Amino acid sequence: xxxxxxxxxxxxxxxxxxxxxxxxxxxxxxxxxxxxxxxxxxxxxxxxxxxxxxxxxxxxxxxxxxxxxxxxxxxxxxxxxxxxxxxxxxxxxxxxxxxxxxxxxxxxxxxxxxxxxx
Amino acid sequence: xxxxxxxxxxxxxxxxxxxxxxxxxxxxxxxxxxxxxxxxxxxxxxxxxxxxxxxxxxxxxxxxxxxxxxxxxxxxxxxxxxxxxxxxxxxxxxxxxxxxxxxxxxxxxxxxxxxxxxxxxxxxxxxxxxxxxxxxxxx
Numbered sequence: 001x002x003x004x005x006x007x008x009x010x011x012x013x014x015x016x017x018x019x020x021x022x023x024x025x026x027x028x029x030x031x032x033x034x035x036x037x038x039x040x041x042x043x044x045x046x047x048x049x050x051x052x053x054x055x056x057x058x059x060x061x062x063x064x065x066x067x068x069x070x071x072x073x074x075x076x077x078x079x080x081x082x083x084x085x086x087x088x089x090x091x092x093x094x095x096x097x098x099x100x101x102x103x104x105x106x107x108x109x110x111x112x113x114x115x116x117x118x
Numbered sequence: 119x120x121x122x123x124x125x126x127x128x129x130x131x132x133x134x135x136x137x138x139x140x141x142x143x144x145x146x147x148x149x150x151x152x153x154x155x156x157x158x159x160x161x162x163x164x165x166x167x168x169x170x171x172x173x174x175x176x177x178x179x180x181x182x183x184x185x186x187x188x189x190x191x192x193x194x195x196x197x198x199x200x201x202x203x204x205x206x207x208x209x210x211x212x213x214x215x216x217x218x219x220x221x222x223x224x225x226x227x228x229x230x231x232x233x234x235x236x237x238x239x240x241x242x243x244x245x246x247x248x249x250x251x252x253x254x255x256x257x
Binding site: 004023025055056057058059060062063064066067069070073085086087088090091094095096097099100 | 169
């Protein structure tokens with residue numbers, strides 16, 4: 001069965017990398033948003049969310065990510081998703097999130113995309 | 119071709135109970151050799167249908183009935199709650215442009231996700247509860 005939600009984060013060159021594991025439900029989504037806010041208040045504007053170990057998500061959990069996108073837009077920042085399960089990617093596409101957030105195959109690719117964007 | 123398999127369960131309203139249904143779904147799908155990508159989409163459909171039903175199940179009958187019937191070709195999902203129902207027509211289609219930049223809630227994507235990800239989506243709701251029927255092609 002899908003594992004309970006957990007999250008790890010690290011900062012590399014002032015870029016926040018959040019890696020989730022397990023079911024991203026409302027609690028998981030809120031936990032991601034809380035972790036983001038902690039770093040956002042410290043000036044982080046580039047964020048990677050690695051959902052590779054979260055094969056089960058729900059739309060309530062994902063809706064918390066809209067708040068992250070919203071805050072990053074205000075400071076000309078950017079969110080990039082990585083390691084997406086194809087079904088999760090399809091769900092995020094249905095929600096329209098890729099109009100305002102990027103997607104890359106890996107965390108390294110996401111970090112490189114920030115560098116190439118300046 | 120393997121014969122179809124089915125699963126019927128009643129889920130009480132407790133946190134993350136939808137994962138029990140997902141576990142059952144995955145076992146049926148693996149038994150039939152369904153492709154991982156299709157299982158992923160089925161997981162999302164089942165999750166959305168159940169959390170929607172649990173949200174509307176009400177306090178007097180806080181449980182939902184879930185049935186899956188799966189063949190190598192198709193998955194049928196039936197989810198029923200016994201709450202007070204709602205008018206599906208009154209639910210506005212969510213729009214990311216509207217959700218961004220407004221203080222309103224960011225939620226409200228479930229019906230849209232189910233409609234978009236399925237091959238057929240039906241919802242019936244009245245004062246005796248709500249029934250969602252979803253078909254998903256698995257080939």
